[in-house]
Amino acid sequence: MNLDVDDVDQAVSTGLLPGWDRVDEHVAAAYERSRENHDGVVADYIPALAAVDPALFGVSVIEVDGGTHVAGDADVAFSVQSISKAFVYALVCEELGHDAVRERVGVNNTGLAFNSVVAIELNDGHPMNPMVNAGALATTAMVPGSPDEQWDAIHAGLSRFAGRTLVLDEEVYASEVRTNQRNRAIARLLESYGRIQTDPARVVDTYTRQCSLLVTARDLAVMGATLADGGVNPVTGERVVSPAVCRDTLAVLAANGLYERSGEWLFEIGLPGKSGVAGGIVTIAPGKAGIGTFAPRLDAAGNSVRGQRATAYLSRVLGLNVFASAAHVHLGGGAR
Numbered sequence: 001m002n003l004d005v006d007d008v009d010q011a012v013s014t015g016l017l018p019g020w021d022r023v024d025e026h027v028a029a030a031y032e033r034s035r036e037n038h039d040g041v042v043a044d045y046i047p048a049l050a051a052v053d054p055a056l057f058g059v060s061v062i063e064v065d066g067g068t069h070v071a072g073d074a075d076v077a078f079s080v081q082s083i084s085k086a087f088v089y090a091l092v093c094e095e096l097g098h099d100a101v102r103e104r105v106g107v108n109n110t111g112l113a114f115n116s117v118v119a120i121e122l123n124d125g126h127p128m129n130p131m132v133n134a135g136a137l138a139t140t141a142m143v144p145g146s147p148d149e150q151w152d153a154i155h156a157g158l159s160r161f162a163g164r165t166l167v168l169d170e171e172v173y174a175s176e177v178r179t180n181q182r183n184r185a186i187a188r189l190l191e192s193y194g195r196i197q198t199d200p201a202r203v204v205d206t207y208t209r210q211c212s213l214l215v216t217a218r219d220l221a222v223m224g225a226t227l228a229d230g231g232v233n234p235v236t237g238e239r240v241v242s243p244a245v246c247r248d249t250l251a252v253l254a255a256n257g258l259y260e261r262s263g264e265w266l267f268e269i270g271l272p273g274k275s276g277v278a279g280g281i282v283t284i285a286p287g288k289a290g291i292g293t294f295a296p297r298l299d300a301a302g303n304s305v306r307g308q309r310a311t312a313y314l315s316r317v318l319g320l321n322v323f324a325s326a327a328h329v330h331l332g333g334g335a336r
């Protein structure tokens with residue numbers, strides 16, 4: 001995908017675009033540039049998502065010290081969808097330790113669509129990673145307690161990441177319940193392979209609820225900033241998960257956050273991120289900031305087009321690419 005940042009690369013390298021001290025300007029520029037793009041289509045396999053206004057677009061950056069920068073529709077609510085997978089994974093690792101989740105769910109990319117059944121069959125019934133539907137269903141199933149307790153823990157946990165009590169979009173939830181036959185099939189298949197050991201129908205229901213929680217681009221930036229900040233929400237000051245869980249979650253996102261396009265994303269943007277089919281993307285600049293974007297038009301893999309472009313711009317102009325920054329660091333310092 002052409003993310004239209006070559007000119008930014010040039011401007012940054014020649015010192016025309018200074019970075020971190022003018023974040024408001026850069027967020028506004030990321031918004032203006034990306035707003036001109038009209039590529040992609042709104043998700044239509046969930047009927048309630050097909051009805052959304054495709055022109056909506058919001059960008060937010062929250063720094064780990066709480067500094068807040070927004071542009072456009074940063075306070076418009078949309079369903080979190082697959083972005084919930086990242087935070088439920090972190091909560092389950094916090095609860096059970098990463099080895100248990102790694103053994104049951106895995107960390108490797110499937111190279112296939114997020115709702116692929118073939119990926120499960122090709123891998124002997126292994127869901128592969130927590131960021132595709134199979135792995136997310138298996139992860140949700142691991143939350144301790146009864147189905148009601150599982151939902152309460154997920155709802156409370158995601159709310160702690162966001163720093164406010166998140167609300168369920170009843171319309172999106174009902175719409176998905178009517179049309180999520182594929183997820184029900186995936187859960188049954190995982191049950192047949194012993195990867196889900198509770199009632200698969202209840203697991204799908206809890207997963208569908210977690211996907212239907214409403215967030216804004218600003219919320220996503222806070223949630224991302226919490227992972228960037230080693231697990232402490234920079235707005236509420238509350239510790240949500242441990243630094244080790246953040247490290248593991250960011251590694252899983254780097255490899256799998258944008259499904260089969262995760263490699264391209266990492267190549268262009270150089271940061272862990274996670275997309276959802278309602279049009280949200282959360283991106284984490286470790287130790288620095290969280291970026292939240294919302295724009296409903298998606299590419300073929302289900303990733304927001306404007307969101308990818310805006311994030312690519314911000315990564316370039318703020319010098320966030322974790323691989324690029326290594327070029328400026330001289331280990332050991334001084335002359336050798």
Ligand SMILES: NC(=O)CC[C@H](N)C(=O)O
Nearest residue numbers: 081082114211276277302
């Ligand atoms: N990629 C996504 O955001 C998918 C989430 C959606 N709830 C599904 O399970 O199909």
